[in-house]
Amino acid sequence: MTDLSKQPEIPEGIINSLEISLKGIKAPFIKHIKSQVRLKWTDKEETRLGYTRFEYDHNEIFRRKRLSMPPGPITIALNPILLRDDLLFRHTLAHELLHAAGLTDHSGTHAELVNQIAPAPKLKDSAVLRELRQQVLDRLPERQWICGECGHTWDRRRISVPKRCPKCARSFKTKKIY
Secondary structure, three states: OOOOOOOOOOOOOOOHHHHHHHHOOOOOOOHHHHHHHHEEEEOOOOEEEEEEEOOOOOOHHHHHHHHHOOOOOEEEEEOHHHHHOOHHHHHHHHHHHHHHOOOOOOOOHHHHHHHHOOOOOOOHOOOOHHHHHHHHHHHHHEEEEEEOOOOEEEHHHHHHHHOOOOOOOOOOOOEEEO
């Protein structure tokens, strides 16, 4: 997986894992994945890691689900940044394949299935995830946090708001410096 001139391919065994994981779960398009799904790379400027696009509109897709008909052509587009991280590539592809199988909502079941089929890499193991996190942090207006209780100031390193002050350990009340 290093050549952008070649379209991405579904790794060996991922469809089989998908089918096993979906046993007993309503996934109306699972039997059509091999014949209907086409993979491609997104533009390099794309911010999403991947997306799934059905050729038909949502009304037609709903009708096809209800009538147990094939979904028609499905395109899964993957960001070329995934070429640098095989585990993140597999995780993103598993996520998009679940959408293609008919699980279009981002539910707890969807997240559990993705992690069962292809677990996401840990932040410490993925240079791509660390790079993406840093890009998000760089775009956020808050660069530092100030504790409303003790006045302690520290640099922001996480996307989420802290729960406690690292100095006084009291519940954090937001005071931001821009």
